[in-house]
Amino acid sequence: MTTTDKYIPQQERPKLSEVCVYGGKQSDEFAGIRYENGSLKVYFPFGYSKPIDDEKEYRKDILNLISVLAAYSKESKSVDQNRQLNEDEVQFPIHAYLHVFNYFLNFGYYIENEMTYKRASSGKINWPRTIKQIRPKIAGERPNESVVYLDFITKRSSNNENEIITQIHQYCVYESYEKVGCLFGYFRPKKPTIPFNAKMFAAILKNKISRTFNEKHILLFRNMLDIVCYMGKRNDNRKASFGTNDFEYVWEGLIDDVFGVKKSEKEKYYPHCAWHISDKDSDAEWNETKRTALRPDTIMLSANNDAKIFVLDAKYYQYGENRESKRLPGTGSIIKQIAYAEFIEAMRQQKPKIAQGDIYNAFILPYATTFSESKYPMENFGYADCNWKNTEAKTYHKIYGILLDVRSIMHRHPNHSDKDIAELAARIEGRI
Incomplete structure (x- = not known):
């Protein structure tokens, strides 16, 4: 599946040079990423030199800032009396947003036609599984006795569940695009059709993670779950930030x-x-x-x-x-x-x-x-x-x-x- 030919280029997305703020302390000495009312701003610590006017260099700077801030978050460093990233700010799972959108750009939306099997008296029978797992009954008397199966192992497609997973992925992709999409380009994914339901989304993703063995898909589902849980705890999803007011510790x-x-x-x-x-x-x-x-x-x-x-x-x-x-x-x-x-x-x-x-x-x-x-x-x-x-x-x-x-x-x-x-x-x- 291609990822770019089905999405509309959004030319009004700002250039990264317009997103990045270099030089001088902010009023609250914040260094990091802030998303507010549809606008993304990246604040670099003072003393951070501005790159040449090249979008690739701005992107490298932003990803480097995210990496450094994450390395010195409270979750990563256990230093006594070290405030570092603020509690309300570090909750924003920016790595989940980046991973989900990057997965979309590389592989498209998650789609899977997985076959599931269950014991039932009707349905499309899988005979190899039935023979291995079901003990048959003996009917009739010798020498005319015969083997009879009263239950079978039947197979069915789990398209319904996987369709929901795809829709949840679509929702997370669009949410990621709104927050960090300008770091990747100007292609706008389609808006999700499914309404946001944190409890339902989380339950489906947790169930999917427990039954999935593909590490790439597990990583995707976990990052989707991080986004869903974060959104479920937020009263105002128009604001998000990842950074620190105490860059001195970094x-x-x-x-x-x-x-x-x-x-x-x-x-x-x-x-x-x-x-x-x-x-x-x-x-x-x-x-x-x-x-x-x-x-x-x-x-x-x-x-x-x-x-x-x-x-x-x-x-x-x-x-x-x-x-x-x-x-x-x-x-x-x-x-x-x-x-x-x-x-x-x-x-x-x-x-x-x-x-x-x-x-x-x-x-x-x-x-x-x-x-x-x-x-x-x-x-x-x-x-x-x-x-x-x-x-x-x-x-x-x-x-x-x-x-x-x-x-x-x-x-x-x-x-x-x-x-x-x-x-x-x-x-x-x-x-x-």
Whole structure:
């Protein structure tokens, strides 16, 4: 079945360049996808550079944004005190919408003529199944006795049920087209004829999933079910969103995944504090506070085997986009960075397995550069220090400021690259 010759091109669908919003924070600092009153808008985090005027690049950016946001949703990350995607927003099953519409473009509407079999006294008899499954009766007396079947295995087409499945698929396809169709093109599927009934749709899909063994079809039905369940819980289906008002947590996760050591290894760099009370009966209880540790965002180890340690703090500040704003990490953040480094230096005297090279501190801030896939833009814009610390005594007494292109790191996620680590290390050390 072809999918494009039966549908009407809808020329009024907007170009992706008109859908995407780049640059600057929104009033509520939202980053993600919003559908409201028939209009789709995609908001990129500040510091995300606009691509060249090419629909393919806009589409890649949108799909990349969806992938990154999904990777740092509450369902994907179990990080303490991490708000990340908002509860009411993450419920929008955008991956289900994308899958259902993409399936339609590749295979058309789901249609199946499945044969079902049942035990009955009438109908179209399937003799091989009847002989195997039904015990016959013996009629007459020898030598004139004969075999008689009182019941049979009969077959019938389940076209009625499958026709409903097709109509549910048509409904989900049109719903997906309304929400995300402009990401795929301008072909408008026909409007569904079946009225929406969440309970009936869900019951039919669950039954179909339980009796289907084709993995491709199971995946389709599950995504259809996600759409149906989402719509059934919504009072206003004209609005939908997938994103976050707290992209700073996503920014921290990106830096940690691309540059940092694994979480299990990072834990040895966490400084702990504890009360020790003179009342011995209380001492054990107070020591439980050791579980609450200061946690550096990212620990990066040099990739060229010189055993250097870099303590990175990802700050989602707007300085890289508006340098006149002068919004930069304050005294508290600076002192914490030095405390992390001092702890690491003290602990590695007790634990030789911790890298023994120089320790460096850096803040990583977002900014946007001219669109380029081949580069990984970074910029060292200065450093912070404390007037009571000798910046020449310890390498970590200077906390360097590094600007990192948001688009580049989001398209690299989740790859962990020694080459990228080496370049960032060189920026921090001032070798570039």
